[in-house]
Amino acid sequence: MIMVIGVLIFSFFLESIVSNFIPLDTNFFVPLFSLISLIIIYPYFNGEKMNYLKVCAGIGLLYDVVFTDTLMMNLVLFILLGLFICFMNQLFSNNVFSVILISAIIIFFYRVMGYGILCLSGLFVFHMERLWESIFSSLLLNLIYASIIYLITDFLAKKYHIRKID
Amino acid sequence: MYRRNKLEKKYMILIVVVIVAIVLGMITNIVRTERELSPIEKSVKDSVLLVNKVVYAPIKFVKNKITEYQEKQNLYEKYKELEKKVKETELINAERLELKKEVEDMKKTLELNHVLAESSYLNATVVNRNLGYWYNTITIDKGEKNGVKKDMAVIVSEGLVGKVIKTTAFNSTVKLLTSDDANNKISVKIQVGDQFVYGLLSGYNKKNRTFSIEGISSNMKIPKGSIVTTTGMGDVFPSGIVIGKVKSIKTDNFDLAKTVIVEGSVDYDDINYVTILKRKDEDK
DSSP, X not given: OHHHHHHHHHHHHHHHHHHTTSOTTOSSOOOOHHHHHXXXXXXXXXXXXXXXXXXXXXXXXXXXXXXXXXXXXHHHHHHHHHHHHHHHHHHSOSSHHHHHHHHHHHHHHHHHHHHHHHHHTTSSOOOHHHHHHHHHHHHXXXXXXXXXXXXXXXXXXXXXXXOOOO | OHHHHHHHHHHHHHHHHHHHHHHHHHHHHHHHSOOOOOHHHHHHHHHHHHHHHHHHHHXXXXXXXXXXXXXXXXXXXXXXXXXXXXHHHHHHHHXXXXXXXXXXXXXXXXXXXXXXXXXXXXXXXXXXXXXXXXSOEEEESOOGGGTOOTTOEEEETTEEEEEEEEEOSSOEEEEETTOOOTTOEEEEEXXXXXXXXXXXXXXXXXXXXXXEEEOOOOOOOOXXXXXXXXXXXXXXXXXXXXXXXXEEEEEOTTSOXXXXXEEESSOGGGOOEEEEXXXXXXXX
């Protein structure tokens, strides 16, 4: 559990800090570390899906309140993506390549659903180019982060004999 | 049995559709309306951002030291430049007093709501930048306790940055001028000689980093490089805050509608410190 809490807190604050070093109009380095942390922590729940989804909801709610001021939106998105992470983990074994693949798919769905909701609500006018831009700008940094944080947590799990799904 | 299962399945689909519709409706309402944050949201946000500030402090210290070191490289040139500027200050001060008097007179004549000279300044540091990606917002470390209120204008030395949209006790969220939001339109004027051409600043082109002005009220020829400032209409932004310079002018095929392309004066990519414009009457 310490590992899970550690990864969540570290990713949450790192996302906020990293945003201060990255240009607002960046085409490559948009951080989504909190979302990535949900993929990393899943194996440590050892199949306890309900508890995992509760954590997803908690992080989503915190993300809404602290970062985006959009109560409910990330809460719902994070739960849906949590369910999707559960499903994906049943298909793939837990290794660095599958983590990268799942991260890429999750980022894609997060952006599509987020933009879809905002366009449906009439806040933005839909532009396909803008959607692709948002997906591609979020991939590079987050996939690097996903692989680094996976390798670190995997090393620590092996060293301290922490149980997880492989 | 088969019919019963089919009926149950239909009900399940109906329930899911209703739930999705309700959730979507609630999210739409929250996203679209510029609602006030609840006291719980405010305190959670303040507490987490306080921890964030503590965690960020040593990193910020190192970052500032690096910037300081870089700036020290050409210290002598900067000193000479400043020395020159100090000599000019007395002249500028005298001119400022004269202008202040003129502004007072003009305000009475034009019935302007709010001009730049009536504002007091509050400096703030950016805590995080655009974490929602779509919203183009930044969070700053000054809030209601410092007298920050919703709709206050936020500037940097180069020009207008945006406006405060949400406040907590110790932090505020600022919506940037570059936001895609369809409601993000402000009234601006372009200085052409002694006269002004009025229009509506609407839309930011991320690729070219330019704004566009629509609804140009005059057929007057607008030269490239003309300064674009806020008008002071609408009671949000004071009059006279710089937005940028005219880059080009586009007209439609019939030469009816004119769109002015403006190059922004602010580097929105790298905003670390901002100034909030507080009205002097709100200070009292």
